[in-house]
Amino acid sequence: MATDTHDISVTVNGTPYRRSVEARLLLSDFLRHDLLLAGTHVGCEHGVCGACTVIFDGVAVRSCLMFAAQADGHAIETVEGLAPDREHLHPLQESMRDCHGLQCGYCTPGILMTMKAFLAETPAPDDAQIREALSGNLCRCTGYQHIVEAMKLAAERLRR
């Protein structure tokens, strides 16, 4: 079968990109290999772990369950877009650091992007809502308690 390629234009973290992609290229691999934005992590590649979560047109999605070709004309946010500059962290990142919300950090980019979208929609969540929002992100290190604490702190900081 001849390789089916598509020319796409996508905006990632505000930067426009044009690339030619193979039809079967997953959005997660496109971000990592073609755009060299390796902050988006790939865990299970079948939609279970949540490590590859990015924000697609404003909502959190699994980038391993979309094709790069589907992103043509769309806007994506990844973990690289969170911090305002090299000296400062985003409140979500700061809160994760302050509350020890990560150990190995593999799941962290997916959690940050999940929670960015969640807190934008739910600025004052209760514990149950935070846990529900986190349910699609697996973390094997922390036991989640510190992540929940971090998200409460982040919500408070983002409301200020």
Place this chain on the structure above:
Amino acid sequence: MKPAPFRYVAAQTLEQALKLKAEYSDEAHFLAGGQSLVPTMNFRLTQPSVLIDINPLTKLAGMRTSAPDSVRVGALTRYGKLERDPATARDLPLIHEALPHIAHPQIRNRGTIGGNLAHADPASEMPAIVLALAGKLRAQSVRGERWIAAADFFVGALTTALEPDEMLMEVELPVAKPRSGACFLEVSRRRGDFAIIGVACAVGLDEDERCNIARIGLCNAGETPIFAAAASESLVGRQIGKLEIDEAADLVQRAVDPGGSIHASKEFQRHIAGVLTARALNAANERARRGH
């Protein structure tokens, strides 16, 4: 884990999508939310030659009133949209209650009702709900369109009555009436996992609080989503009390044929089916009595 090569076509019109499907038949798959299809492609369990992306066909999304007592939900309607739409809680309370059980927020942001129904996983919630609500599904192809009753739509595990050239366009569901109540319950190992057993109940009462309609559907209870006909019919014409509920739960246990897995034996699944039926019927009946 990467999909096998395929040709990708972002459909610009419905006609184009249907023409391609007619041309390539089983070799082509429609891509809606992709939340079930893409994992199977990543595992190479599914290797379509052509992938017809219907996401650009935005007219296929959305909920609209089709008659005073029914709504039509477009195939491309994403679960995230249904969750955020206040009309879902008002008109489709059974779906409203089930939505948080369907996978995780990120999956629901992308996953569509049409894709979920056409995938026809017997463990999935929505097929059991549409069956419980006696929904109707509209299929379209280059040859024309037809309506398929939910009872005729789910013919086997991952198998529907759709012909190879047909697309599922929308599902028509009855809106909740006054003096009706619905309840969805499921047991799963973890939040968002497939259910060990899920039960969808809808109950309607008359002026004397006698049941005039009862519909019980179950997921992960057999090769297809299950409609518990005998249990449902046993309630009609009676005031629903403990005796009636226990009898219906017993009939449900006889109607299910769960497969068993490492997470739950068949016997345990059957037990859960009875327990959840009793709880769901009780809740649905109470809600109907309160007129909600």
